[in-house]
Amino acid sequence: MRGALLPPQLRAITGTRSGSLAIFIVRRILWMVPILFFVILITFTLMHLAPGSPWDKNGGRQLSDTVVKNLNIRYGLDKPVGTQFLLYVWNVTHFDFGLSYQYQGKTVSTLLLESWPYTATIGVLAFLLIIPVGVGLGVLAALRQNTRVDYITMGFATIAASFPNFVIGALMVVVFSVLAYKATGGNFYLPAAGFAVDDSLIMPVVTLALLPIAYTARLTRASTLDTIRQDFVRTAWAKGLPERLVVIRHVLKNSLIPVVTTLGPTFAFLVTGSVIVETVFAIPGIGRAFVVAIESRDYPMILGTTVLFSLVVAVANLIVDVAYVFIDPRVRLT
Amino acid sequence: MAIPAAAVGQITDWEVAEQQIGLWTDALQRFRRNRLAIAGAALVGLLVIIAFGSPLLVHFGLIHDPLKQNVDFIESGPGQNGFVIGSDELGRDTLARLLYGSRVSLAVGILVQAIILPIGLLIGLCAGYFGGRIDNLLMRFTDIWYAFPDLLFVLVVVSVFGPSLLTIFGAIALVNWVGLARLVRGQVLSIKEKEFIEAARSSGSAPAKLILKHLLPNSLGPIIVTLTFGIPNAIFLEAVLSFLGVGIQPPTPTWGQMVFDGYEAIYANPTSVVFPALAIGFTLLAFTFVGDGLRDALDPRMRR
Numbered sequence: 001m002r003g004a005l006l007p008p009q010l011r012a013i014t015g016t017r018s019g020s021l022a023i024f025i026v027r028r029i030l031w032m033v034p035i036l037f038f039v040i041l042i043t044f045t046l047m048h049l050a051p052g053s054p055w056d057k058n059g060g061r062q063l064s065d066t067v068v069k070n071l072n073i074r075y076g077l078d079k080p081v082g083t084q085f086l087l088y089v090w091n092v093t094h095f096d097f098g099l100s101y102q103y104q105g106k107t108v109s110t111l112l113l114e115s116w117p118y119t120a121t122i123g124v125l126a127f128l129l130i131i132p133v134g135v136g137l138g139v140l141a142a143l144r145q146n147t148r149v150d151y152i153t154m155g156f157a158t159i160a161a162s163f164p165n166f167v168i169g170a171l172m173v174v175v176f177s178v179l180a181y182k183a184t185g186g187n188f189y190l191p192a193a194g195f196a197v198d199d200s201l202i203m204p205v206v207t208l209a210l211l212p213i214a215y216t217a218r219l220t221r222a223s224t225l226d227t228i229r230q231d232f233v234r235t236a237w238a239k240g241l242p243e244r245l246v247v248i249r250h251v252l253k254n255s256l257i258p259v260v261t262t263l264g265p266t267f268a269f270l271v272t273g274s275v276i277v278e279t280v281f282a283i284p285g286i287g288r289a290f291v292v293a294i295e296s297r298d299y300p301m302i303l304g305t306t307v308l309f310s311l312v313v314a315v316a317n318l319i320v321d322v323a324y325v326f327i328d329p330r331v332r333l334t
Numbered sequence: 335m336a337i338p339a340a341a342v343g344q345i346t347d348w349e350v351a352e353q354q355i356g357l358w359t360d361a362l363q364r365f366r367r368n369r370l371a372i373a374g375a376a377l378v379g380l381l382v383i384i385a386f387g388s389p390l391l392v393h394f395g396l397i398h399d400p401l402k403q404n405v406d407f408i409e410s411g412p413g414q415n416g417f418v419i420g421s422d423e424l425g426r427d428t429l430a431r432l433l434y435g436s437r438v439s440l441a442v443g444i445l446v447q448a449i450i451l452p453i454g455l456l457i458g459l460c461a462g463y464f465g466g467r468i469d470n471l472l473m474r475f476t477d478i479w480y481a482f483p484d485l486l487f488v489l490v491v492v493s494v495f496g497p498s499l500l501t502i503f504g505a506i507a508l509v510n511w512v513g514l515a516r517l518v519r520g521q522v523l524s525i526k527e528k529e530f531i532e533a534a535r536s537s538g539s540a541p542a543k544l545i546l547k548h549l550l551p552n553s554l555g556p557i558i559v560t561l562t563f564g565i566p567n568a569i570f571l572e573a574v575l576s577f578l579g580v581g582i583q584p585p586t587p588t589w590g591q592m593v594f595d596g597y598e599a600i601y602a603n604p605t606s607v608v609f610p611a612l613a614i615g616f617t618l619l620a621f622t623f624v625g626d627g628l629r630d631a632l633d634p635r636m637r638r
Contacts, residue, residue, distance in 0.1 A: 038478045043490060050494040162622045163615040164570050166577050170593055170611050174604045181601075192600070272485040279578060280597075290486070291578050294493040302493060306486050313483055 025322055032314045039310045040092065040303075044085055047299045075099055075300075088303075097304030102296045108304035111289060118195055119285035122277065123270045125201065126209035130266060134213040135259065138220025139252065145225060153217065160214035165273055169207040169280035176203065193282035204281045208273045212266045219262055224255040257328045260320060267316035271309050361555075361631040371627020377620035385440050388433040398427035400434045401585050409603040420605045422595055431587035432609055438588040439617060442503065442572040443565035449507035450514055450564060455557075457511070458518025459545055463526065473519070476512045484509035488571055492580050502582060506571045510564055517560050521553030555632035562628055566621040573614050589614045 063071075072078045076087065076098070091098065097108035141153040160168070173192045181189040191200040227233060228251055236250045274287035282288075286305060293301035365371055391397045404425030412419045420428045461472040491505035525531065526549065534548055575581035576590025584591065589610040596606030 035478055035481045039481055042478075042482075046490055046494050158622070159615075159619065162566065162619040164573060164618065166574060166590075166593065167611040167615050170597060170600075170607050173597075173600060174608055178601050178604050268483055272483045275485060275489075276574060276577070290489070294489050294578070294580060297493055302490055306490060309483055309486055310481060314481060 021325060024325065028318055028321055032318060035314055036307070036310060037089070040089060040307055041085070043303050043306045044088060047303060048081055050297070050299070075101070092307060097307070098300040100293075100298055100301050102293065102298035102301065108300050111301060112286060112304060112308060115284055115286045115289045118283050119274050119278070119287060121197075122201070122204050122208060122283065122285065123274060125205045126212075126270055126273075127266075129205060129209040130212045130216055133209070134216025135220050135252075135256065137213070137217040138259075139224050139247065139255075141217065141221045142224035142228065142255075143247070150221075154221065157214040157217045160210045161218070164276075165207050165211055166276045166280055168210055169203065169277060172203050172207060173280070195283045195285075200281075204277050204283060207280065208270060208277045211273070212262075212269055215262060215266070216259060220255065220259055223258045224251060227251050227255040230254075257324075260324055260327055264313075264317040264320035267320075268313040271312055357555075357632075361628075365627050365631040368627040368630060370623045371631075374620040374623025374627065377616065378624060381436050381440060381617060381620070384433050385436045388430070388437070391433065392430065397430045397433065400426060400430035400587050402426060409599055409606070411603065412605055419609055420603060422592070422603075422606050423599055428592075428606055428609060431592060432589070432613055434587045435589040435592060435610060435613065436617075438582055438586065439569045439572065439614070442506065443569045443621070445503055446507045446510065446568035447561045447564050449503065450511045451557075451561065453507070453511040454514025455518055455550075457515040459522060459549065461515070462519040462522025463541070463545060463549065465523075469519070472515075476515055479509065479512045482509065485571065485574060488575065489578070489580065492575060497575070497580050497583055499582060502572060502575060506568050509571075510567060514557070514560050514564070517556055518553060521556055522549050525549055525552050559625060559629045559632060562621065562625040566618040566625075569614070569621070570618060 069078070076084060079087070088098070095109055097112070100106050100108050100111055103111065137153050137157070141150045144150050172190075176190040177192040178189075190203055192203075194200055233246065233250050236246045241249075274285060275290055276287070277283070278285045278288035279291055286308070289301065290305040290309075292298075293305065388397070388400075392399055404421065406425065407414075407421055408423055408425045410421040410425075414420065419432070422428055422431070457472055457476070461469040487509050488502075488505045491508070492501055495501040531544065531548055534544055539547070572581060572588070573590035573593075576588045577594045579591075579594060581590055582588050592610035593607055593614070596603065596610065600607050
């Protein structure tokens with residue numbers, strides 16, 4: 001069955017593992033196309049179901065028919081809906097998301113380009129924090145299972161996984177900005193808003209990273225507990241390897257495999273989390289721009305951001321899926 | 335299956351424990367032994383009482399009216415001007431609004447599950463039972479929904495159709511049925527190969543009877559667990575919408591909106607943020623504990 005649809009010159013490679021790996025990757029990449037197409041289709045349809053026209057709320061003034069007509073022509077709304085959709089999809093493949101309704105004369109692409117460095121900085125810093133802290137806590141809890149270290153770590157992870165990040169962000173602002181400012185007379189506190197490469201990054205990054213850290217820690221603990229009961233780990237102990245080597249070379253190498261699968265969802269979470277964290281800490285990133293667009297019904301901006309976010313999540317999942325195959329040779333390619 | 339009282343009397347406790355415990359009694363016993371799950375269930379019970387009882391408290395004058403504004407006493411601290419935990423930027427009683435906020439959260443959490451259940455069951459059962467092309471089609475369909483970051487989808491729907499109760503509940507349900515559908519499909523796939531299904535089929539059971547009498551009851555445990563975990567997720571999404579200012583509209587008090595409002599004056603009056611924030615956090619924690627407890631109690635692999 002596998003490779004039945006392939007041209008004859010490619011059918012030869014289907015028997016080998018590297019061959020089926022190549023087909024798996026290609027299929028996985030091609031599968032992104034319909035997904036993204038439907039994401040655009042659904043969002044686009046929703047936007048066009050919205051009651052009224054985008055020019056209804058122009059400062060409360062009733063616009064004359066000529067003005068509305070010219071605006072429709074300028075924003076491409078005079079064409080039939082089907083044509084608009086196909087044109088939009090075509091433009092998206094050229095990274096052209098149209099003109100923003102809210103900021104006159106600015107394209108959505110410009111707005112996205114202006115705001116992505118903030119989102120990316122916080123996202124990347126959070127990502128760099130998640131892996132070592134999450135894995136570290138998980139391994140620690142597993143190696144000290146049923147001790148106080150285990151209970152405290154997992155208690156922290158349970159709370160961090162249940163509390164929403166805007167709640168954690170708001171509580172951190174109360175403690176580290178408001179109360180710290182009042183207690184030290186303004187000598188020590190963390191800034192509650194804004195973006196600069198200094199201590200104002202601490203709270204947003206921690207807020208964003210906390211939930212994925214909790215998930216990673218719980219998963220690492222579970223899979224490490226699984227691994228340390230395996231025969232090969234007992235052998236490693238029996239032949240007298242020091243703890244450090246057993247943990248790093250034998251346990252971690254195997255227990256981290258399931259953790260890799262969560263990196264895809266983690267990435268998706270960092271994307272949606274940016275919407276919340278950037279609102280809490282007043283950071284002018286893409287997430288904040290999305291919320292502003294939602295409030296002001298800037299449909300091209302909403303559509304563009306949704307497409308971009310979905311693309312990022314889809315690519316992240318793709319990378320994780322492919323990486324998984326490379327890391328674990330036991331994975332079956334289907 | 336009523337057992338005569340005399341017969342019950344003859345069976346010793348030891349025999350009951352060994353022989354006559356069904357899945358549900360067993361699950362209940364295990365749930366009771368889980369202290370965190372009981373604490374979570376107690377907190378959920380308290381929330382339900384608060385949700386139903388808060389109008390009575392207002393009626394008997396035990397708490398202030400959550401909508402009554404008092405411009406002379408805005409942003410009071412705890413205990414000031416007769417407000418137990420302070421007042422907000424319009425001089426409304428924070429305690430009353432906090433108690434009333436439980437109504438929206440619980441309603442969202444439970445009603446969304448009521449919408450999800452039929453959708454998830456229908457799609458999951460169809461995909462798992464019929465298999466083949468139908469399964470493939472339905473699963474690709476769920477994949478597409480899965481690709482949408484859920485918060486973004488809810489925000490888009492609310493922005494398009496306006497923040498009414500119906501849109502918010504519907505939008506949250508629309509992004510959350512996927513998990514249940516996938517779970518039901520997986521359950522059906524694994525159960526339908528078992529011998530008792532083969533026996534039922536060879537003795538002439540109709541597909542409808544097979545699904546309702548055998549497949550559904552046997553996957554009930556995981557479905558209950560999934561729905562329980564869905565409750566905090568729905569509450570979370572509603573709270574985020576309110577916090578971003580596009581949720582259920584004022585003056586209806588919701589916790590997310592209270593955090594949002596309080597955030598504006600966080601320096602002058604931090605308690606107006608802290609209390610609703612903790613209310614959201616502990617509510618989600620309580621439902622998570624109950625979900626964890628149910629999962630451990632209903633998982634047959636844990637049975638001794």
